[in-house]
Amino acid sequence: xxxxxxxxxxxxxxxxxxxxxxxxxxxxxxxxxxxxxxxxxxxxxxxxxxxxxxxxxxxxxxxxxxxxxxxxxxxxxxxxxxxxxxxxxxxxxxxxxxxxxxxxxxxxx
Amino acid sequence: xxxxxxxxxxxxxxxxxxxxxxxxxxxxxxxxxxxxxxxxxxxxxxxxxxxxxxxxxxxxxxxxxxxxxxxxxxxxxxxxxxxxxxxxxxxxxxxxxxxxxxxxxxxxxxxxxxxxxxx
Numbered sequence: 039x040x041x042x043x044x045x046x047x048x049x050x051x052x053x054x055x056x057x058x059x060x061x062x063x064x065x066x067x068x069x070x071x072x073x074x075x076x077x078x079x080x081x082x083x084x085x086x087x088x089x090x091x092x093x094x095x096x097x098x099x100x101x102x103x104x105x106x107x108x109x110x111x112x113x114x115x116x117x118x119x120x121x122x123x124x125x126x127x128x129x130x131x132x133x134x135x136x137x138x139x140x141x142x143x144x145x146x147x
Numbered sequence: 148x149x150x151x152x153x154x155x156x157x158x159x160x161x162x163x164x165x166x167x168x169x170x171x172x173x174x175x176x177x178x179x180x181x182x183x184x185x186x187x188x189x190x191x192x193x194x195x196x197x198x199x200x201x202x203x204x205x206x207x208x209x210x211x212x213x214x215x216x217x218x219x220x221x222x223x224x225x226x227x228x229x230x231x232x233x234x235x236x237x238x239x240x241x242x243x244x245x246x247x248x249x250x251x252x253x254x255x256x257x258x259x260x261x262x263x264x265x266x
Contacts, residue, residue, distance in 0.1 A: 039209075070250050075192075082256035082259055083242075126191065126192055128252070134197070136182065
């Protein structure tokens with residue numbers, strides 16, 4: 039089973055700054071099957087990025103995804119106050135099986 | 148507008164079972180899969196299994212094999228997740244989530260159902 043490791047565990051930044059979140063897979067993942075989610079307290083996760091780099095419907099263009107193989111990145115170009123949340127990467131593999139990373143908490147500095 | 152509406156919070160005794168429902172509206176129920184994902188307090192997301200309603204075929208995460216049953220009723224566009232032999236570690240918010248794309252991403256989620264297991 040593929041393990042996804044996210045780093046850092048917590049990222050402290052200020053509004054207006056750039057955020058770079060990492061997701062590393064224990065073995066190669068097809069880019070088509072890598073997604074990113076945002077979760078705020080008391081809410082269900084929200085799909086941000088699918089296929090490693092495609093923004094989901096209604097997602098602002100300050101969110102972007104990149105990467106391939108075992109290394110994937112979510113970048114938020116200029117942080118808005120509403121962006122402070124927990125972010126998860128997720129991969130979809132054969133069997134079928136879905137795995138999530140452990141999450142990165144993006145907090146206000 | 149697609150919506151997934153889940154049943155309400157449950158409190159269960161250890162050793163018992165719980166069955167959570169997820170009613171879909173908007174979209175075509177048979178054109179996507181429904182997964183169940185849980186989140187223990189303060190923890191991350193954990194995939195439990197999924198069902199393909201049009202086929203009635205379910206797949207489960209190895210961790211939950213033998214303890215979870217996922218079903219779907221196409222006539223009411225409702226999916227169900229039943230978890231048996233409950234223990235305190237099963238206390239969590241349980242979400243249903245839809246995957247329409249072959250890429251497997253979850254584009255719509257239910258609001259979550261809190262299941263508390265306590266004696």
